[in-house]
Amino acid sequence: xxVVSQHPSRVICKSGTSVKIECRSLDFQATTMFWYRQFPKxxxxxxxxxxxxxxxxxxxxxEKDKFLINHASLTLSTLTVTSAHPEDSSFYICSxxxxxxxxxxYFGEGSWLTVV
Amino acid sequence: DAKTTQPPSxxxxxxxxxxxxxxxxxxxxxxYVYWYRQIHSQGPQYIIHGLKNxxxxxxxxxxxxxxRKSSTLxxxxxxxxxTAVYYCIVKSGGSNYKLTFGKGTLLTVNP
Numbered sequence: 001x002x003v004v005s006q007h008p009s010r011v012i013c014k015s016g017t018s019v020k021i022e023c024r025s026l027d028f029q030a031t032t033m034f035w036y037r038q039f040p041k042x043x044x045x046x047x048x049x050x051x052x053x054x055x056x057x058x059x060x061x062x063e064k065d066k067f068l069i070n071h072a073s074l075t076l077s078t079l080t081v082t083s084a085h086p087e088d089s090s091f092y093i094c095s096x097x098x099x100x101x102x103x104x105x106y107f108g109e110g111s112w113l114t115v116v
Numbered sequence: 117d118a119k120t121t122q123p124p125s126x127x128x129x130x131x132x133x134x135x136x137x138x139x140x141x142x143x144x145x146x147x148y149v150y151w152y153r154q155i156h157s158q159g160p161q162y163i164i165h166g167l168k169n170x171x172x173x174x175x176x177x178x179x180x181x182x183x184r185k186s187s188t189l190x191x192x193x194x195x196x197x198x199t200a201v202y203y204c205i206v207k208s209g210g211s212n213y214k215l216t217f218g219k220g221t222l223l224t225v226n227p
Contacts, residue, residue: 032213034213034214044154044160044217045217046215091157095159095160095215103213105162107162110158110159
């Protein structure tokens with residue numbers, strides 16, 4: 001299947017700082033990417049849908065000013081957690097839609113964020 | 117998108133077939149059945165999807181009942197590395213490509 005890569009896989013940041021997570025589709029162009037968050041022992045929760053060249057669409061309850069999403073190219077979307085707090089510590093996962101494969105969604109490896 | 121119901125957990129012996137059920141009684145005509153799995157601390161992995169017909173690939177087989185109200189994912193020869201949470205997701209092929217995850221089934225493959 002298609003490959004989606006995230007970087008970094010693990011990051012530790014200080015409370016109050018911002019951290020950026022990158023999501024890349026390595027072997028296909030992705031007009032649509034998605035960002036999820038997963039807390040321990042819970043299922044994935046969709047945060048936002050990112051469309052190349054336009055503003056992201058956020059799910060209800062997700063602060064768009066805190067979780068900045070940029071999708072400037074067909075292979076890269078970034079999630080920036082601004083003014084991070086310990087409660088933002090979580091597993092962040094991106095996914096991308098592969099149009100040529102019947103719109104199958106492929107996921108990245110995930111990024112562990114720890115805010116101290 | 118239609119809601120799905122899966123058992124919270126299942127066990128399977130290594131080398132045997134693992135049959136994971138999913139109920140989606142409210143599925144509509146244009147909705148596909150997708151299966152993903154998530155191994156601990158990793159992103160979900162796409163397994164297979166189908167609309168009406170049974171599907172098979174190198175990872176698994178998907179059996180969809182004739183009325184499409186339920187399906188079964190079959191791992192023909194389960195290995196220890198197949199231990200994961202398996203998610204059955206139903207969604208349409210329309211412009212909304214969001215995948216909504218339920219709690220899935222934790223499959224434990226035992227030696």
